Amino acid sequence: MWRYFVKRLGIAILVVITVSVISFGLLRLSGDLAQIIAGEGATQAQIQETRILYGLDRHMVLQYLDWAGKAMTGDLGRSLFTNEPVFQLIATRLPVTATLAFSSLLLAICVALPLGVFAAVYRNSWIDRAALGIAVFGSAVPNFWFALVLIYIFGVQLRLLPISGSASWWHFVLPTVTLSTMVMPQIMRLTRGGMIDALDSDYVKMAWAKGLNPGIVFFKHALRNALLPVVALSAVSLGFLLGGSVIVESVFSLNGIGSLAYESIQRADFPVVQSILFVLSFIYVLLTLLSDLINARIDPRIRLY
Amino acid sequence: MADMTDACPAPILSVRNLEVTLRTPVGDLQATRGVSYDILPGETFAIVGESGCGKSIASMALMGLLPRIAHASADRCRFDGQEILGLSRRKLSRIRGNTLSMIFQDPMTSLNPVYTIGDQLTEVFVRHGKGNRAQARERAVFLLERVGIKNASARLNAYPHQLSGGLRQRVVIAMAMMCSPKLIIADEPTTALDVTVQMRTLALLAELQKEFGLSIILITHDLGVVASLSDRVAVMYAGQIVETAPTAQLFADPTHPYTQGLIRCIPSYGTPDPDSELSTIPGMVPSLIGRQKGCAFRNRCPLAFSDCGQVAEVALQKTGEDHAYRCLRPHDSLIAHWRGLHGESV
Ligand SMILES: Nc1ncnc2c1ncn2[C@@H]1O[C@H](COP(=O)(O)OP(=O)(O)O)[C@@H](O)[C@H]1O
Numbered sequence: 001m002w003r004y005f006v007k008r009l010g011i012a013i014l015v016v017i018t019v020s021v022i023s024f025g026l027l028r029l030s031g032d033l034a035q036i037i038a039g040e041g042a043t044q045a046q047i048q049e050t051r052i053l054y055g056l057d058r059h060m061v062l063q064y065l066d067w068a069g070k071a072m073t074g075d076l077g078r079s080l081f082t083n084e085p086v087f088q089l090i091a092t093r094l095p096v097t098a099t100l101a102f103s104s105l106l107l108a109i110c111v112a113l114p115l116g117v118f119a120a121v122y123r124n125s126w127i128d129r130a131a132l133g134i135a136v137f138g139s140a141v142p143n144f145w146f147a148l149v150l151i152y153i154f155g156v157q158l159r160l161l162p163i164s165g166s167a168s169w170w171h172f173v174l175p176t177v178t179l180s181t182m183v184m185p186q187i188m189r190l191t192r193g194g195m196i197d198a199l200d201s202d203y204v205k206m207a208w209a210k211g212l213n214p215g216i217v218f219f220k221h222a223l224r225n226a227l228l229p230v231v232a233l234s235a236v237s238l239g240f241l242l243g244g245s246v247i248v249e250s251v252f253s254l255n256g257i258g259s260l261a262y263e264s265i266q267r268a269d270f271p272v273v274q275s276i277l278f279v280l281s282f283i284y285v286l287l288t289l290l291s292d293l294i295n296a297r298i299d300p301r302i303r304l305y
Numbered sequence: 306m307a308d309m310t311d312a313c314p315a316p317i318l319s320v321r322n323l324e325v326t327l328r329t330p331v332g333d334l335q336a337t338r339g340v341s342y343d344i345l346p347g348e349t350f351a352i353v354g355e356s357g358c359g360k361s362i363a364s365m366a367l368m369g370l371l372p373r374i375a376h377a378s379a380d381r382c383r384f385d386g387q388e389i390l391g392l393s394r395r396k397l398s399r400i401r402g403n404t405l406s407m408i409f410q411d412p413m414t415s416l417n418p419v420y421t422i423g424d425q426l427t428e429v430f431v432r433h434g435k436g437n438r439a440q441a442r443e444r445a446v447f448l449l450e451r452v453g454i455k456n457a458s459a460r461l462n463a464y465p466h467q468l469s470g471g472l473r474q475r476v477v478i479a480m481a482m483m484c485s486p487k488l489i490i491a492d493e494p495t496t497a498l499d500v501t502v503q504m505r506t507l508a509l510l511a512e513l514q515k516e517f518g519l520s521i522i523l524i525t526h527d528l529g530v531v532a533s534l535s536d537r538v539a540v541m542y543a544g545q546i547v548e549t550a551p552t553a554q555l556f557a558d559p560t561h562p563y564t565q566g567l568i569r570c571i572p573s574y575g576t577p578d579p580d581s582e583l584s585t586i587p588g589m590v591p592s593l594i595g596r597q598k599g600c601a602f603r604n605r606c607p608l609a610f611s612d613c614g615q616v617a618e619v620a621l622q623k624t625g626e627d628h629a630y631r632c633l634r635p636h637d638s639l640i641a642h643w644r645g646l647h648g649e650s651v
C-alpha cells in the first residue's frame with residue numbers, strides 16, 4: 001500500500017511540474033509580454049524598461065524557476081489589470097466554483113448511482129429505459145438552455161428559488177442542478193455497465209448460490225466491483241466541473257473561477273490566466289491521486305502494483 | 306410414473322421429467338428434456354456429456370439460478386423432502402448454500418476479488434444462522450485445514466488473487482462445506498485446473514464425501530474422471546439422459562452407442578486398432594432449437610437405422626436393476642456391437 005502511494009505521489013508531482021512548465025511556456029509563447037504589459041503605444045524604451053522591471057529579459061529557464069519558486073510559497077504574482085495579488089483573486093473566487101462543482105458532483109452521484117444500479121438490476125425494463133432517456137436528455141440538452149428553463153420555471157413562474165448571485169445556499173440550487181447534468185449521464189451509464197458486468201459474473205452467481213439476500217448480493221458483491229471505474233470518472237468529472245462552469249457561472253451571475261478566467265482572458269491578464277490554469281491542473285492531479293487511493297482501498301488487487 | 310417402490314433409502318434429491326426451455330431470439334431451445342434421476346444420501350452421482358448438452362442448465366434449475374430467458378418445469382423436483390422448483394426466492398435462498406450448495410467451474414472467477422476469503426467463507430455461515438462471526442471463523446479455519454490449506458487462519462486474510470488456482474478451488478470447496486450441506490452440486494469443478502491439480506482436487510472431493518457423508522452431483526464432460534469417483538453415472542446427450550447405470554456397470558456394459566463412443570474416446574481405455582478410430586465422436590451435436598422427432602443421436606450413430614428418424618420419441622429402456630438406456634435397438638445387439646468393436650468376449 002505504501003509503495004503504491006509513494007509511486008502515485010511521485011507520478012502526481014511529475015505531472016504537476018510538467019503542467020506548470022507547459023502553462024508557463026504557452027503563455028510566454030503567446031506574445032511579447034513586455035509589450036502587452038507596457039500597453040499600446042508604448043515606446044521601445046518603455047517596453048525595454050518593462051521587460052527589465054518584470055525580469056522578462058532573463059533566460060526562460062530562470063524565469064520559470066523564479067515563477068515556480070514563488071508559486072510554491074503561494075505568490076502567484078499580481079494581476080496586470082487590478083494589481084491585486086493573483087493568489088487572493090483566486091482565493092476569493094475558487095470557493096464559489098468549488099462549492100458549485102462539489103455539489104454538482106454530489107447531486108450527480110446521488111442520482112446516477114441508484115439509477116445505474118436499478119437500470120442494471122432491472123435490465124431492459126421501464127426503469128432501464130427511463131434511465132437511458134434521462135441520460136440521453138442530460139447529454140443532449142445544452143447547458144445554457146436548461147439553465148434558462150430552470151430559471152423560467154423555478155425563478156420566474158414559481159418564484160421558489162433565487163436565480164442570480166451566491167448570497168446563500170439557495171442560490172446554488174439551480175446552478176448545481178444545471179451543472180450536474182453535465183456529468184450525471186456518464187456516471188449513470190458507467191455504473192450501469194459495471195453493474196451488468198458484475199451481475200453476470202461468476203462471483204455474483206456464487207453469491208446467489210450461497211443464499212445471500214438480494215441486498216447483499218447487489219450492494220456488497222456487485223456494486224463494489226462496479227465502482228472502480230465510477231470513482232475514476234467522478235474525479236475526472238470534478239476536475240471538468242471546476243474548469244467547465246463558465247457558462248453556468250455567467251448565466252447565474254456567480255463570481256467563480258470560471259468567470260474570472262473568462263474576464264482575464266479578455267483583458268489579456270496573463271498572470272491570472274496562467275495561475276488559474278496551474279491551480280486547476282494542480283487540483284485535477286490531486287483528485288486523480290485521491291481516486292487512485294480510493295480505488296486501492298476498494299480493490300485489493302491494485303495495492304500490489 | 307414409477308414411484309420409488311424398492312426398499313432403498315429415501316433419495317435426498319428426486320427429479321422427474323425436468324424440462325428447461327430457453328426463449329432465445331431464434332426460437333425456443335429445449336435445453337433439457339425429461340430428465341429424471343434420484344440421488345441417495347452419501348452417493349456421488351455423475352452427469353456426463355459433451356459441452357452444451359444441458360448439464361449446467363439442469364443443475365442451475367435446481368439451484369433456481371437459471372438465466373432469465375429460461376423456463377423450468379418438472380413433475381417432481383424434491384430435495385430433502387421439499388419441492389424446490391416453484392419455491393419463492395426467499396425460501397429457496399434458505400436452502401442454497403445451506404443444505405444444498407454448489408461448486409462452480411472456474412475458481413479464478415467464482416471468488417469475489419475484492420473481499421478476503423475469510424469474509425467470503427464466513428458470510429454464508431452467518432447468513433444461515435449457524436453461529437456468530439467467531440464461530441464462523443473457527444469453522445472456516447477447520448475446513449481450510451481439512452481441504453489441505455496450510456496456515457489456514459492467516460489465509461483467511463488473503464485475497465483470492467493471492468492464491469493459486471488449485472488453492473482457490475479448495476477454498477471454494479471449503480465454502481460449499483461451511484454449512485454442512487446434504488448435497489453439493491459440482492459443475493465441472495476441475496475443468497479449469499491443471500491436470501495434476503485436477504486429480505488431487507477430485508480425490509479431495511471424494512474424501513470429503515465419505516468423511517461427511519454428503520451426496521455429490523459431479524458434472525463433467527470427461528467420462529474418464531467419473532470412473533473412479535462416482536457411484537452412478539447418467540450420460541446426457543442433447544438435453545436428455547441417454548443412459549444411466551452404476552459406474553462399474555456402465556464401463557463394463559456400455560449400452561447406448563453414445564456411451565460406447567465416449568468410452569472409446571478415453572485414452573486409457575484405448576482402442577485395439579488406433580488407425581480406424583478417432584479420439585472424438587465424429588459429427589456435431591444437433592441444434593436444440595424446436596422440438597425434433599426421432600433419436601437426437603442418429604446423425605452420429607454408427608447403428609442408426611430407418612426407424613431412428615421416424616419415431617416421435619425414443620423411450621428409456623430398463624435393462625437390469627438400475628441400468629437404463631434410450632435406444633431403439635435391443636440390448637443384445639448393442640452389447641454385441643460393443644464387444645465386436647473390442648474384438649473380445651468379456
Ligand atoms: N444464457 C443462455 N442463453 C442462451 N442459451 C443458453 C444459455 N445458457 C445455456 N444455453 C444453451 O443451453 C444449452 C445447454 O447449455 P449448458 O447447460 O450450459 O451445457 P453444458 O453445461 O452441458 O455444457 C446449450 O445449447 C447452450 O447453448
Ligand code: SF4
Binds near residue numbers: 561600602609631634
Ligand atoms: S435410437 Fe437409433 S440412432 Fe439412436 S442411438 Fe439407438 S440406434 Fe442410434
Ligand SMILES: [Mg+2]
Binds near residue numbers: 357360361362492493
Ligand atoms: Mg456447463
